[in-house]
Amino acid sequence: MRPARRLLVVFLVPLLLLLVAADTPPPIQRPFPDFGYLPTPDQYQGPVFRLSQDYPDTMPNGPLPAFMKTDFKNDWENYMMQVRSYCFEGNLEVDWRVQDNAVRKWYHMPWQHYGPSGREGVHGLTREAPVNANQLAPTQESIGQTYAVGVYNDRAGYAIGRVWRDHNDPDETWLQQNGFPEGSVVCKLLFVTIPYAEVPSLANPVQWNAYVTQSFTSADRLFQMVSLIQMDIAVRDSRAPLGWLYGTFQYNGLTNHANRWENLMALGLMWGNDPTITTDEYTNPTPSVTKINPNLKESVINPDPNELPPTHLGWNGRMNGPVDNPRSSCLSCHMTSETPQKSKMAVVFTNPTPPIGSPAWMRWFQNIKCQVPFDPGEAHSLDYNLQMSAALQNFRTWSNTRDGLRAATYRAATSDRLRVQNAPDPGGDEDEEPVVRDAGKDVLPPTPPNN
Numbered sequence: 001m002r003p004a005r006r007l008l009v010v011f012l013v014p015l016l017l018l019l020v021a022a023d024t025p026p027p028i029q030r031p032f033p034d035f036g037y038l039p040t041p042d043q044y045q046g047p048v049f050r051l052s053q054d055y056p057d058t059m060p061n062g063p064l065p066a067f068m069k070t071d072f073k074n075d076w077e078n079y080m081m082q083v084r085s086y087c088f089e090g091n092l093e094v095d096w097r098v099q100d101n102a103v104r105k106w107y108h109m110p111w112q113h114y115g116p117s118g119r120e121g122v123h124g125l126t127r128e129a130p131v132n133a134n135q136l137a138p139t140q141e142s143i144g145q146t147y148a149v150g151v152y153n154d155r156a157g158y159a160i161g162r163v164w165r166d167h168n169d170p171d172e173t174w175l176q177q178n179g180f181p182e183g184s185v186v187c188k189l190l191f192v193t194i195p196y197a198e199v200p201s202l203a204n205p206v207q208w209n210a211y212v213t214q215s216f217t218s219a220d221r222l223f224q225m226v227s228l229i230q231m232d233i234a235v236r237d238s239r240a241p242l243g244w245l246y247g248t249f250q251y252n253g254l255t256n257h258a259n260r261w262e263n264l265m266a267l268g269l270m271w272g273n274d275p276t277i278t279t280d281e282y283t284n285p286t287p288s289v290t291k292i293n294p295n296l297k298e299s300v301i302n303p304d305p306n307e308l309p310p311t312h313l314g315w316n317g318r319m320n321g322p323v324d325n326p327r328s329s330c331l332s333c334h335m336t337s338e339t340p341q342k343s344k345m346a347v348v349f350t351n352p353t354p355p356i357g358s359p360a361w362m363r364w365f366q367n368i369k370c371q372v373p374f375d376p377g378e379a380h381s382l383d384y385n386l387q388m389s390a391a392l393q394n395f396r397t398w399s400n401t402r403d404g405l406r407a408a409t410y411r412a413a414t415s416d417r418l419r420v421q422n423a424p425d426p427g428g429d430e431d432e433e434p435v436v437r438d439a440g441k442d443v444l445p446p447t448p449p450n451n
Helices: 003-023 076-088 154-163 174-178 330-334 345-349 359-365 386-401
Strands: 126-131 144-153 185-192 207-213 221-236 244-251 264-270 299-301
Touching: 076 185, 076 221, 076 244, 076 264, 144 154, 144 207, 154 174, 154 185, 244 330
Parallel strands: none
Antiparallel strands: 126 144, 144 185, 185 221, 207 221, 221 244, 244 264, 264 299
């Protein structure tokens, strides 16, 4: 071969291989399971949750959301209300069954069906933090649970699809290398099992039926009403110092909007952890009054008492929601998202805790940029996404047990009255018949805790 041709081959062949790899569609594979727990037919006969999982194969090329032109620092409430409208559009009309949204595409995180906190089959809610007595109001005597469902716009859905391009071999390094695209939006709805009459701000409630536990230590599920308490948002915005903006809306039914979803009031927005502020004069776990810290520079809290009911915020007044850990903040939790999950914010509840304000304590209130792991050299960053961290951990736990337990045991969620046409069976044998379980029983067998 002539030298010129040899040189041409040396340069062109790798280029062609890259182009072919870029255009290669994902492998044909079974869908992810929709949910893990379903009420009995005598309890519930309505539609069941469907995982929105047709993630974009290519990066969406539409315009960025309009609110990304709004000054989030000087016009923070307008920014948040625009994000709220963006999340509401097309989703309220279909009761947040986002795969039916006629305005824009939204997606869910896979692998949240698994384990004792797994996704229930009515609205796709997964178990989150417990709710202690008096946490939401001085009149709240009951203890209970928080349940939540998160949805992702098309740009964020593209990133989820890239990580999970091969359902049986997720790419745990993709987010650290690439990150969620600019304009990614995450919206999470949070509900509580607390009787709404105990919490004045839950008047005129938004309620869903759900199949939930009553405490974090209980495995027994009940079919009951849960009440909307909070909506969290996260936006990948390059104008933010760390790459992400996090905000929370708190439900206040006393504002009495005709559309009850509009009772979600902007609580606050944050773009940093204020790592130089180490005092603890504004922490307030029991909310008889909202204690706003005027010294914070990277959190802004709604000062209007007519919009924001008395609530606890995060540590020393940092931005956090009413069902969140009062000794953390939104960013302090989410910056720890990595795989494997080496560090967890729950350490601040252990005894002895690090002295408040000490370097060991302030480790949890650093300003770590997106795509940088919380534990460098030990884990890969998941770009502030804790649901991705839990999903990968669930998948890893299942993968480590499937050699000892037949994969057929972990069949898709279904019931004696519902046979899912696309019954997903991760890792199961192709020639096995689907296993149909009675509704009301745990669709998945007991598994090690996933937290």
